[in-house]
Structures are given as structure tokens and as C-alpha cells.
Amino acid sequence: MRIRNAAAGGLLAACCLIGWGTPAHAGTEPTETTTAEGVEGTEGEAGQLGDAEGGTEIEHAAEECIHILEDGGTVDDCHEAPSPILPPTNELIWGSISFTILFLLLAKFAYPGIKKGMEARTERIRDDLEGAESAKVDANRVLDEYRAQLADAKAESGRIIEEARQQADAVRREQEARLQTELAGMRSKAAADVESAKVQAVADLRREVAELAIGAAEVVIQRNLEHDTQVQLVDRYIESLNNRSN
Template sequence: MGISIPSVLGQMIVFLLFVMFTMKYVWPPIMKAMEEREAKIRDGLAAAEKGKAALAEASSKSDEELKAARVQAQEIIAAANKQATQLVEKAKGDATTEQQRIIASGHAEVEQMAAQARDALRKQVADLAVSGAEQILKREVDAKAHAEILDRLAARI
């Protein structure tokens, strides 16, 4: 079998018809599918870029809100510390006032008890003096007896 011009020519015509058929009926759907796929990829890349931008924006917003929350937390802590200090100072003032009141009350009570003790001692001394005078007057005037009575009075005091 040899290659002859009419068979080569026939093969060329058949090949040409095959190429034209392919270009008219096969190639357009393939090209359409490729263009659709390219459009989907392009849209996906654009959506990814938008998502990346939105993520960066959300991240910066969350950082700003976190900073604001930290500042607010610090302010709350500072206010709580200030209030605690004020409460402690008020409690110290109240305690000092109460301490002074208790001390004054104690001094007054001590003074009152001392006055009562002095009065009781005065009364006892007066009673002893009267008792001693009675005993001296009941006996005769005798120096030895007077000394003895005074010694007993001194022992009672």
C-alpha cells in the first residue's frame, strides 16, 4: 500500500471537514464552559479579596473595641480603688471619733469613781474621827490610852 495523491487528498478533505465540524459544533461549548469556569474563578478571587478586606476591617474594629474596653476597665478599677480609699478613710475617721468618745467616757467614769471613792473615804475618815473622839471622851484623859486609841484608828485606816 502506498500513499497516493488521491488518498492523501481524500484524507485532507476528510480532515478539513472534521476540523470544520469540530469548530462549529464541538469547540463553542468547550469555549463556553472554559469562559464560565474562568468567570467563576475570577468571581471567587474577587470574593476572597473582599473577604480578606472585611476580615482586616473586622480585626481592626475588634482591636479598637478591645482597647476601649481595656480603658473602660481601667477607669472602673480606678474608680473602685478611689471609692475603697474613701471608705477606708471614712471608717478611720469614724473609728477615731468613736475612740475619742470612748476615751472621754472612760475618763469621765474614772473621775466619777474617784470622786465616789474620795467621798467614801471622807465619810469613813469622818466616822473614824467621830468614833475615836467618842472613845477618847468616854475614857479619862490618859496619854497612854490616847496613844492606844490613835494606834487602833491608824490601823483601821
């Protein structure tokens, strides 16, 4: 739409320039025709110059001289060199008018489209910047969430490791307590076995000592003693030995 408006404005300006330039050129032709008779001498001098430079240059010089005479100049002014910088007055006027019209047309048709295009471009750039900023904010948010999850995972792993260590310590203490209990039971059983063996050994020793003592007593006194009497004698003897040892 903006390109179409600009093209329409340029085409309209070109049509206006062409339309206004044609009447101006047509308006100058009658003047040139009517004044041609008054400047025959000048055309004669221009014709002499034309023999040296060519017919086309002669016609151009003659036209310029006619314009100078129409503007109130003299024949001597026809021989002055034109300005290499400033254009003729009529061209300057028509150029200024054309430039003004073209500028107004561009300002009316092309400038709004260009302005809208610049505003749309600015808005698009602003939207892109806002989108980039939003994407940056989202990326920072995702990064913060990832860091938080990583911190939670580290804390959870630390908690699991601590629980495992505590459980291992509890199992170790339980095993140590059970082992100590088993060792205490084994010690108690061993002590009981030792005591039982000791009692059995003492009983066996008493029996053997009693038998030896009875045998010796029978040999000495040459008579048999009653069994109960023998046992009493042996017990008394052993008790007397124990009393002595104590």
C-alpha cells in the same frame, strides 16, 4: 448553546465530506472502465496471482495497478509494494482538503463557543476568587471587631475591679475613722467616769476622814464641837495633808 453550535459544525463538516467524497469516487469509475481494455495483459498477470491469494486481493491489486498506469507508471510498477507510511496521493489531497474545511468550520462555529465557555469559566473562577477574598476580608474584619470588643471588655472589667477596690478602701477607711471616733468617745467617757469616780472617792474619803477626826477630837477634848467648826477643821487638815504630799 455552545454544544449546539459545535454539533452543528461537526454535522455540516461530515455532510461536506460525504458530498465531496461521492463525486470523486464517481469520477474515477469511468476512467477505470475506459482503461480496462488497455491493460488486459496486466489483468491477466493479476489473475494468475489471484489464483494463489484470492479473488478479493486480485481485484484490489488490479485497481491499484490501473491507478498506477493512469498516473503514467509501467507494468513493473504494479509489482512494487505500497508505502506503509504515506497514503495514496488522492487520499492525501482529499484528507488535506477535508481537514482544512473541518478546521475552518470548527474555527467558525465551535471555537467561538469554546472561547466563550473558557471566558465564562475564567470569569466564574475570578468571581469565586473575589468572593473568597471578600469573605477573607469580612472574616478579618469580624476578628478585629471581636478582638476590639474583647479588649474593651478587659478594660471595662479592670475599671470595675479598680472602682470596687477603691470603694472597698473608702469603706475600710470610713469604718476605721468611725471606730477611732467611737474609741475616742469611749476613752473620753472612761476618763470622765474615772475622774468622776475619783472625785466621788475623794469626797467619800474626806467625809469618812472628817467623821473619824471629829470623833477622835471629841474623845480628846471631851466636848462637842459645832458641826461647821468640825468641817472647817477637817478641811484644813486635809488641805495641809495635800500640801505636804505635793
